[in-house]
Amino acid sequence: MRPILLAAALCAATPALAAEPMSAPEFDAYTQGRTLYYNNHGTAYGVEEYLPGNRVRWSFLDGQCKEGTWYQQERFICFVYEDQPGAPQCWTFWKEPGGMRALFEDDPSATELYEVTDADEPMLCLGPDVGV
Template identity: 65%
Template sequence: MRFPSLIPLLAALALPAPPAPAAEPLGAEAFDRYTQGRTLYYGFGGDLYGVERYLPGRRVIWSFLDGRCQEGRWYEEAGQICFIYENRPDPQCWRFELGPRGLTAQFENDPAATELYEAEDIGEDMLCLGPDVGV
């Protein structure tokens, strides 16, 4: 009785695994399902960048961690999630992907632009100070 050669099988096992398929951008429904009711901290280059609270009705509150919070809303356009804030009416659009470590966001879907990532929960509440008060 002859057995098939194991050499082709071993050679196939030694080949590198094919690259993982590129993650698809999150559409509005998937983004809303993941974010609604959560407060997410975002990092950039190893530092905390900002925090955003996701509310029902596609509303958000953003802060650069300075106590100043901006209310806004988001919508989907051309495969990106775009945000408009009360102090900045021009849309800020990001390509969001969901990976094993959470969200990543690439500004304007440009590989050379800012890329944020969901930072670990730092165990603090989002701080929003009241409006500036004069004397």
């Protein structure tokens, strides 16, 4: 009886351990029309607004927003922002019980973000700096 219980317990744990990264259609279905706030190890990190047509708007919570787009490249969801058009930022996303988790370039020693809240209104973006 014990081997059967052990096998059942291992099978029950397998989906959590073998979670597949989100594909582009899964990512789009989860994010489109939402504004999500992220943290990194318990510290507020940034906010991203997901717009139609794979467009995004990102801010490090400083009121300065960057427009960009996203696309799938292999297992990654890659973002290209207006201020760095030649430097895609690629992340692996997983859907978890508490929200999404993202790992930069799928590197365990790199930045790891966790979805912490979904905003009900668009994010705050201040205008460009105005000189005198």
